[in-house]
Amino acid sequence: MDKKRIKAIITVNAHMAANMFDMRLSAPFIAETAVAGQFVTVYLNDGARLLPRPFGVCGADRRTGEIRIVYGVVGEGTRVLSRMREDDEIFVMGPIGVGFPTEGRERHIIIGGGAGIPPLLFLCQRLAKANAGNIDVFLGYRTVLTDGHRNGAFLANDFSEIGVVPKIATDDGSLGFKGDAPSLFVKEIEPASLRNARVYACGPNGMLKAVARLARKFDLDCFISVEERMACGLGACVGCVVKVKDKGEWTYKKVCSNGPVFSAEEVFFDE
Numbered sequence: 001m002d003k004k005r006i007k008a009i010i011t012v013n014a015h016m017a018a019n020m021f022d023m024r025l026s027a028p029f030i031a032e033t034a035v036a037g038q039f040v041t042v043y044l045n046d047g048a049r050l051l052p053r054p055f056g057v058c059g060a061d062r063r064t065g066e067i068r069i070v071y072g073v074v075g076e077g078t079r080v081l082s083r084m085r086e087d088d089e090i091f092v093m094g095p096i097g098v099g100f101p102t103e104g105r106e107r108h109i110i111i112g113g114g115a116g117i118p119p120l121l122f123l124c125q126r127l128a129k130a131n132a133g134n135i136d137v138f139l140g141y142r143t144v145l146t147d148g149h150r151n152g153a154f155l156a157n158d159f160s161e162i163g164v165v166p167k168i169a170t171d172d173g174s175l176g177f178k179g180d181a182p183s184l185f186v187k188e189i190e191p192a193s194l195r196n197a198r199v200y201a202c203g204p205n206g207m208l209k210a211v212a213r214l215a216r217k218f219d220l221d222c223f224i225s226v227e228e229r230m231a232c233g234l235g236a237c238v239g240c241v242v243k244v245k246d247k248g249e250w251t252y253k254k255v256c257s258n259g260p261v262f263s264a265e266e267v268f269f270d271e
């Protein structure tokens, strides 16, 4: 893995829905080498915020040398990012971390929630391109309403464009199933159809915990992308550890360098 910071040019930074932004960066090395589930860290050109912010790779086009990240504005760092313009230069590092396994299965179940959805689009693109088999996608959102106005569910159309129409859940029932994405999966899926399936999930911790529990119940191969607050993003500060079981013993692993993708069996969730 190359851990050099590189200077990238912002080619798009567009408001896409509610507080979500769609950013494209010219970063040929990352576009060439990224695998689905890996992330980049973005430096903010801001003396008060020196630590980079991590974002999953949402798309990578080897032909144009562009990568895509889709991010929610949740704090000052992402607010600074949202104010950057086309042609601005920005430092990024990546691709970082361990991605999703994509081989060895013919049935793929993708379950995403909120800001965890972007890296799953990249995964879905790569699986579809490789003709990896049958893909089902379940996406959960808090709501598709902003100030009483109806937005689309962000990135849902991008899945449809690659031929995989996602099933949608919203917490408030403003679109699709009322509830979360794991509950929608249970409602829609015929257990007998799950033979030889692998589940991939990314989203809030509560959702990952529910997915891990379902994987155990249905005896499914399952990989989850874990989100922890990060500092260095380089494996150096131990700021991003998650409790995991390794060779039968509980231990801690770093999300930035040992993850962010882990087997669901490994990860400890509070009961």
Ligand SMILES: Cc1cc2nc3c(=O)[nH]c(=O)nc-3n(C[C@H](O)[C@H](O)[C@H](O)COP(=O)(O)OP(=O)(O)OC[C@H]3O[C@@H](n4cnc5c(N)ncnc54)[C@H](O)[C@@H]3O)c2cc1C
Binding pocket: 039, 053, 054, 055, 056, 057, 069, 070, 071, 072, 073, 074, 075, 076, 077, 078, 079, 115, 116, 118, 119, 226, 227, 228, 229, 230, 260
């Ligand atoms: C591997 C990885 C991939 C990620 N991919 C994406 C992505 O594709 N799109 C996206 O929108 N976000 C993603 N995130 C989360 C994103 O990094 C944070 O939202 C961002 O760093 C917040 O920066 P900030 O300065 O705006 O907020 P801060 O001021 O640092 O924090 C604002 C609020 O966000 C919460 N927060 C900050 N970082 C995280 C985190 N890592 N996980 C959960 N809550 C957090 C804080 O607790 C606080 O409540 C990812 C995080 C990780 C670890």
Ligand code: FES
Binding pocket: 229, 230, 231, 232, 233, 234, 235, 236, 237, 238, 239, 240, 241, 254, 255, 256, 257
């Ligand atoms: S963020 Fe520093 S070790 Fe992971």
